[in-house]
Amino acid sequence: MFQYAGYSLLATHYSLLKIMNYEAVIGLEVHVQVKTASKIFTRVGQGYGHEENTLTDPVVLALPGALPVMNKAALDAIIKSGLMLHCEIADVCKWDRKNYFYPDSPKNYQITQFDQPICIGGEVEIELPGEARNVMGEHKKIPLTRIHQEEDVGKLTHFAHDSLVDYNRAGTPLMEIVSDPAIASAEEAYAFLTTLRTTMVYAGISDCDMEKGQMRCDANISIRPVGQEELGVKVELKNLNSISYVRDGISHEIKRQKAVLKAGGTIVQETRDFDGITGTSQSLRTKEDAHDYRYFPDPDLMPVRVDQAWKDRLAAECPERPFDKQRRFMAAYDLPYTITSVLVPDRELSDWFEATVAIAGKPQAQAVGNWIANDLLRDLGAANVSLADAKITPAHLAELVGLIEAGTITKQIAREVFTESFGSGETPSAVVERKGLKDDTNSDELEQWCRDAIAGNDKAREQFLGGKDGAINAMKGPVMKASRGKANPKLVDETLRRLLAE
Amino acid sequence: MSTPLTFQTLSGIADQLASGALTSVQLTQAVIDQTAAVESRVNALLSHDAADALAHAQASDERRAAGKPLGPLDGIPIALKDVIAVRDQPLTAGSKMLEKFVSPYDATVTIKLKEAGVVLWGRANCDEFAMGSSTENSAFKTTANPYDLARVPGGSSGGSAAALAAGEAIATLGSDTGGSIRQPAAFCNVVGLKPTYGLISRYGLAAYASSLDQIGPFTRTVEDAAIVLGAIAGHDHRDSTSFKTPIPDYRAALQEKKGPWKLGIPKEYFGEGLDPEVGAAIEKAIEFYRQAGCEIKEVSLPHTEYCLSTYYIIATAEASSNLARYDGVRYTHRSPDAKNIEDVYFKSRSEGFGDEVKRRIILGTYVLSSGYYDAYYLRAQKVRTLIRQDFLKAYEEVDAILTPTTPTPAFKIGETTDPLSMYLQDIYTVGVNLAGLPGISVPAGFTDEGLPIGMQLIGQPYQESDLLAIAHTYDSAHDWSGRLPEL
Amino acid sequence: MSNTPDLNIDRVAELARIALTPEEKTAYAAQLGEVLKHVEQLKQVNVDGVEPTAHAFSVENVWADDVAQTGLSAEDALRNAPAQRQGMIAVPKVVD
Numbered sequence A: 001m002f003q004y005a006g007y008s009l010l011a012t013h014y015s016l017l018k019i020m021n022y023e024a025v026i027g028l029e030v031h032v033q034v035k036t037a038s039k040i041f042t043r044v045g046q047g048y049g050h051e052e053n054t055l056t057d058p059v060v061l062a063l064p065g066a067l068p069v070m071n072k073a074a075l076d077a078i079i080k081s082g083l084m085l086h087c088e089i090a091d092v093c094k095w096d097r098k099n100y101f102y103p104d105s106p107k108n109y110q111i112t113q114f115d116q117p118i119c120i121g122g123e124v125e126i127e128l129p130g131e132a133r134n135v136m137g138e139h140k141k142i143p144l145t146r147i148h149q150e151e152d153v154g155k156l157t158h159f160a161h162d163s164l165v166d167y168n169r170a171g172t173p174l175m176e177i178v179s180d181p182a183i184a185s186a187e188e189a190y191a192f193l194t195t196l197r198t199t200m201v202y203a204g205i206s207d208c209d210m211e212k213g214q215m216r217c218d219a220n221i222s223i224r225p226v227g228q229e230e231l232g233v234k235v236e237l238k239n240l241n242s243i244s245y246v247r248d249g250i251s252h253e254i255k256r257q258k259a260v261l262k263a264g265g266t267i268v269q270e271t272r273d274f275d276g277i278t279g280t281s282q283s284l285r286t287k288e289d290a291h292d293y294r295y296f297p298d299p300d301l302m303p304v305r306v307d308q309a310w311k312d313r314l315a316a317e318c319p320e321r322p323f324d325k326q327r328r329f330m331a332a333y334d335l336p337y338t339i340t341s342v343l344v345p346d347r348e349l350s351d352w353f354e355a356t357v358a359i360a361g362k363p364q365a366q367a368v369g370n371w372i373a374n375d376l377l378r379d380l381g382a383a384n385v386s387l388a389d390a391k392i393t394p395a396h397l398a399e400l401v402g403l404i405e406a407g408t409i410t411k412q413i414a415r416e417v418f419t420e421s422f423g424s425g426e427t428p429s430a431v432v433e434r435k436g437l438k439d440d441t442n443s444d445e446l447e448q449w450c451r452d453a454i455a456g457n458d459k460a461r462e463q464f465l466g467g468k469d470g471a472i473n474a475m476k477g478p479v480m481k482a483s484r485g486k487a488n489p490k491l492v493d494e495t496l497r498r499l500l501a502e
Numbered sequence B: 001m002s003t004p005l006t007f008q009t010l011s012g013i014a015d016q017l018a019s020g021a022l023t024s025v026q027l028t029q030a031v032i033d034q035t036a037a038v039e040s041r042v043n044a045l046l047s048h049d050a051a052d053a054l055a056h057a058q059a060s061d062e063r064r065a066a067g068k069p070l071g072p073l074d075g076i077p078i079a080l081k082d083v084i085a086v087r088d089q090p091l092t093a094g095s096k097m098l099e100k101f102v103s104p105y106d107a108t109v110t111i112k113l114k115e116a117g118v119v120l121w122g123r124a125n126c127d128e129f130a131m132g133s134s135t136e137n138s139a140f141k142t143t144a145n146p147y148d149l150a151r152v153p154g155g156s157s158g159g160s161a162a163a164l165a166a167g168e169a170i171a172t173l174g175s176d177t178g179g180s181i182r183q184p185a186a187f188c189n190v191v192g193l194k195p196t197y198g199l200i201s202r203y204g205l206a207a208y209a210s211s212l213d214q215i216g217p218f219t220r221t222v223e224d225a226a227i228v229l230g231a232i233a234g235h236d237h238r239d240s241t242s243f244k245t246p247i248p249d250y251r252a253a254l255q256e257k258k259g260p261w262k263l264g265i266p267k268e269y270f271g272e273g274l275d276p277e278v279g280a281a282i283e284k285a286i287e288f289y290r291q292a293g294c295e296i297k298e299v300s301l302p303h304t305e306y307c308l309s310t311y312y313i314i315a316t317a318e319a320s321s322n323l324a325r326y327d328g329v330r331y332t333h334r335s336p337d338a339k340n341i342e343d344v345y346f347k348s349r350s351e352g353f354g355d356e357v358k359r360r361i362i363l364g365t366y367v368l369s370s371g372y373y374d375a376y377y378l379r380a381q382k383v384r385t386l387i388r389q390d391f392l393k394a395y396e397e398v399d400a401i402l403t404p405t406t407p408t409p410a411f412k413i414g415e416t417t418d419p420l421s422m423y424l425q426d427i428y429t430v431g432v433n434l435a436g437l438p439g440i441s442v443p444a445g446f447t448d449e450g451l452p453i454g455m456q457l458i459g460q461p462y463q464e465s466d467l468l469a470i471a472h473t474y475d476s477a478h479d480w481s482g483r484l485p486e487l
Numbered sequence C: 001m002s003n004t005p006d007l008n009i010d011r012v013a014e015l016a017r018i019a020l021t022p023e024e025k026t027a028y029a030a031q032l033g034e035v036l037k038h039v040e041q042l043k044q045v046n047v048d049g050v051e052p053t054a055h056a057f058s059v060e061n062v063w064a065d066d067v068a069q070t071g072l073s074a075e076d077a078l079r080n081a082p083a084q085r086q087g088m089i090a091v092p093k094v095v096d
């Protein structure tokens, strides 16, 4: 006994060395709440943060006689999601009842889609971390099994002696996105959810705020010896309620399973609960209490037929997929990866970028990208203002970039102008005009400042003439100072060189 | 001797209200008085509120006095089967489970009746959750047949049929999942109409079997049925299974549509088990139509023998899921002994549900359970397709189908104890629900013992105008409903 | 379907969340056995190629526009509650 125990400890210890022996196979089930005005099968409002049991009606509470009626917007949203994720949209889908008793489920059945989901197949493109932050990582496509639509349940809160039920959440439209067991690591799972979230937010389908339960993830995890075809025994991990917990929970579970196997144990098919705070998991239930859901078609709801015109209409409403946009930004605007990875994940920001470039002209794209990624985001953050509420507009930034390009103001002055426009919404030219920031130095004045600078910097002049080109910078400072920052640096440089060559 | 007021036809009473010969308060008071006189023997109503009814009657009389144009139902007391939601009124569905439940909302039919000015009067007893054919399955009381107090009024809408037959209302509403309007109508000598599935909204009707349930009226005449139907039919955006079809003036159609019609007699409905007196009465009715110039054709509905099996699989499967909401958590009976959540479910449900409901839930759970779904539920759904096709094929040749409503007249209270024989009561009526068709039971005579007999006419989908006109032809030429019960 | 349908009354009652007394179990098993025997007749029907009927008539795409409407007041929502606390339905502590 003791010998075995000791061996198992050793084995666990050495498992890190043998880590390549096993590979993980992960499938994710992601529930995403759809951002509609009303619930999925009745028209009472839906939302987060309302007073308990104020978003109910006879349908939500499953009172005697209540009947469900589909929400068209929820259907539109799931079809759109399917189109965004390259799913096949079924010609006909139907509604089924999944029967089980639980106090958060008012009817004690959930209306869902069992054998005829609305979206079939599909894929989620993911990006793995690159070698460095400024290097694009590997892209992979994770195949989806299906996406189906269903209703959310209410919320149970547990107290010392009882549990309380709030039915506000019950009947919120949900999409369940089911991946194939084709995810190989915790990092991939993390990337999968990141793409899903960006895609859903892009298409206006959900805000996917995991803290508010708008996106929830369960993971099915198994490991198998590398090269083995057959899947290992899977463990379902629940309560992964942040994207980081998904990564931590999966990586913890893979380690746990490897440790069990290396110690000569076997994996039990079970559901485990991951605690993100302690980073540990515990068993909730094993396979024995498997449910018999008695699925059957819901007689209260009619099937849905999706024709081409409907799909076409929604396809036209679908935004460009984020990774497609990122590739386009890099190719069309010659933007560096780092800038695109700031701009693209935020649809509004990337739209703002393109609106600015449309005015400023394509050659200014890099400058615009830099201004947004650095100054705009910094000022928004500092002022705690959202882009939508910002006073500065794409027209302002385009104008500002134009003023720099034309040599009207220096980049240094432009920063000041930007801050003014950001704060007040005044146009950059108006700011420049009002504050007299224009580089209006005449050449005589400039020439005199340059002569003074050369005369006052003997050492720098000697060095420059001695072949040290960089020494010229020491003479630029006094010129800029004399011009109060307005002098055109290019012109200063030219003038200094001309005078030094005399 | 003139017919006592509360036994008169709705159309006749409406005329008196319109002419000012009668007020709604007088009428309502007469209904209250008649109820007080007979209810202890008939036990048709589970609850009623005389003061509330009189207040609504008063309001109707005031509307009339103000010269507002009023429909034929304004001021008429109508009782609803206790499975239909009325805001601020109890809704028990005949079950201990809902003994204390007060509905916070109105069913769509309730809203429509209120808009028509109806005086909502009383909640009619029924088999628990509409499961039964005798009203003996009510958790609260056993309703008696007004024509023989020792006999059942039929079910599950037995209270609705008996209340009307006993003069405790001018019309009533019931619900029909496998014959629950037509069979009690036949037993109680009144007209009972089960409209086409989807014609009347089910919103607010406590569901038994969603794909079969349909609300319908009980009245003294076919003309009265046409009036009530006109008020409660029509598309409802709250019921996804509600059909979009224009609602004609059913009452006017009775005058416009004169036939002659082609009537089909399905040979499968006249075999073994049919009581000879019932058979003879139906033969007479057929003969009447022949004399009236109708073409009588024998038709075949070859899957008739499978109707009952198909019905009991589909209905119980749906019921097992529909009744899962009665769980002791939100609004039903909760067992005082419940220590944990599983207790809440198991104990509340075993205390709250009666025998027949438990049996059907168990049967329905079984036929849906893993490993049995295909053999039972899926197969039944396929046979259902064949049953519907039988009817639609017959309608290529005939306008309507004529059958007995029930194989026998009303049986004695406590006489039928085993579930299977009780289920056989529905043998002529369940096919109509499976096929989603309209069916009506019309009084067609009495047995020597004085028990009412019903004739069933089955129409084509959404052709209630034709069905009612065909039924009216017979009904207006006979006065079976004029033979009042001796109470 | 065999001649004696294998209705496991314990398992089914458990799924249906109905506690049955031993007497009820015996009675229901016998009664439902009779019903199931009757239902066996469906085996005779040739259903090859027959589509199942889930609805009495087939209409597709029945839905409503996404316009939020007022529902029940919290008071009405809890009006029939067997137990409530803090505006919520109370049940014995649920341990998952």
Ligand SMILES: [Mg+2]
Pocket (backbone or CB within 6 Å): A029, A176
């Ligand atoms: Mg799932």
Ligand SMILES: [Zn+2]
Pocket (backbone or CB within 6 Å): A031, A150, A176
């Ligand atoms: Zn789900």
